[in-house]
Amino acid sequence: MGVGRKVIKLIDYKREDILSRNKENRKWMISIFYPSQGKQEDERNSYLDLFSPKEEEAFKIFKDMGAEEIKNLKSFYTNDASISYDAKNLPVIIYSPGMGVDRDLYLYNISKLVSEGFFVVTVGATYETLFTVFPNGNVIYQSEAVQTIGSNDFASLKELMKSRMEDISFLLDTLSSWNETDHFLNGKLDMNRVGVIGHSLGGATIYELAKRDNRVKAGVILDGSLHLISHDTPVNTPFLSIRQQHATLSEMLQIWSNEVAEAYSKGQQLLYDSLSGYKLFIKVNNSDHMSFSDVPLIFKEKNEEMINAVHHTVNKIMIEFFKEFLIDKKAAFSQWIERNTNGSDFYVIDSEGKYVS
Template identity: 30%
Template sequence: MPPVRPTRRSLMAGGLAAAAAVSLPAPAYASASGPVRLRLAGPTGPFAVGAVELHLVDRSRTDPWSGRPRELMATVVYPAVDVRDRPRLPWLPPGAERALKARYGGALDGYAMPLTHGADGAPVRPGRYPVLLYSPGAASDRTFNTLVVEELVSWGYAVVTVDHPYDSGEVEFPDGRVVLSVGEDSEEEVVAAVAVRAADLRFVLDHLTGPAWGGAPGPGRRRRPRGLRGALDPTRVGAFGHSRGGAAAAALMDLDDRVRAGADLDGTVFGPVVGRGLDRPFLLMDTAEHDGLAKDPHWPEFWRNLRGWRRCLRLADAGHLSFSDIVALAPQLPPGLPLQVGTVPADRAVAAVRAVVRAFFDLQLRGRPDTGLLLRGASARHPEIGYVAG
């Protein structure tokens, strides 16, 4: 779980039938009988979810923190078949989970992090799926938006979540190494970190759609699911992220015309894209506290320079982490943890964010109209989503 105070710096760092409210687990409290397993609601779409982890090394770039070739972890989450009897990937692998608990000084020691609904290495469901790249917030991990990612996959997207070592919270590699976030002290350092993220995402996209994919094994030397590369449609690519990950999505679009649409969930935008803008569709979402077009240091200029379809929406009564899995995990944890989830009910927040992200990419990558008026902030099913500008 990312930093817990809603500061300006944390913001800077940082069809529609499926949109019915999800049922989230009731609060659970740790006991002497053993750790309490936190849970995440399953996706609502018709397709099962498969997942495979990738350990990638970009030997063309030097990691600015380690001085070695840039090394990444990613997960491809995809529509699957025959998921029975397959293990589900954990929300965090063991070493990363221990590191997260250490960051919270024992407050989470009575809890086990959730399992995802991604069946490890399940066969790919035949089809050709739009590809979405996801980047997490600063000091967050690639699994921290599992609720949205799995929802998209269950409705026919392939989503690639990417960790950015030394910027993401705790990144565990197959050999057991865990790399922690180092943080930044200045906006200049944040701008540089966002540029690294954009290059990471571009490298992952190159790997998934180019000849480098091949049949190379992933972590543990297991072969990747047969047919996965052919299921990824390189002509329909989008990118989205939470907090700093939203900035990375915008920066990637500035670098790579293959990315046709992007979304930023409550994150300040950094770097050259602020002044250059974009000529392709881009969605901004914020909270009343952030009020990006009025208070954010960079949103107003970025907004003026957006030349394609654009929209700014707001999640009512939300906090910065209401766009992530933290909003669903917070009610299962002891009262009093200062998590930035606002007062919006967790199930309403999850359903609304899932629905907006899906409606946006359905419109931009699949040409499906926004019949529920969600992208106009006029959805009767999701009154938590309000229109700010467009």
């Protein structure tokens, strides 16, 4: 089984984009990753194909940022591949990226999830992402308004989250319709088994979404922006929070301002208290904030072997989590954690980010 990818533009004609100068309707890109008929080993394509039909422009942008090696990076997926004959009634995972990060720069995780039998739909954030390529070749760059948002501008960041939540709710409505009528997706999706994954700002987004949308059945927060979430409503949805190595207040003070670190630490505690269903907080060794994406591989920021080890750990934890809470393999994740926790790769932590012995 291989990995296929389709890109689609969505437009919500009932909403105006808060970041557009032209007061246009909200529009954004999604990518649908799915099991394909090919073999994964036959699908080793250029990473830059993610930005078709503007591969050259994308390469120039990355090159100017010091990531020229992206031209040599390969990934396992094929655009518009034929869908697998066995892809029927599969669980769906919605992916919300970090602020400024392209929706598909998580291929290490996406391709693994698809190979395990999930549909994965990544959700772009036009005007917020560094640049967004549309199917007609139009490129929309990050807005000046977003570029000036500071890390302590909580109000503006929450506005971005609100738009993202509305995007995902619209997407879920659309997927339900496509599952009934679309020639490609008809009967392929099980919309009663929807999981969500969010990184950074996307992590805060999916948590807030779960409070408002009962279609979300399980969620994984990848080093989420916990200082931005509210705690007005208990959340019974199963959640897994995966943190970088700076997880305690004292550790966060080493990399962030006092204001952000203290708000984050408080948010982490309140998140723990607000989750009334299954919850687990995990710290992955040798990881930082961007380790949960492909960014370190693109920019060669760290030892590749170390990054691959982090990615392997995240993949394994996440797949076991979704097996229990989306595929209904009773106690699969809990038992796996008991066998594997507190090793060299990850630790279970408490609400303060401290190791649980």
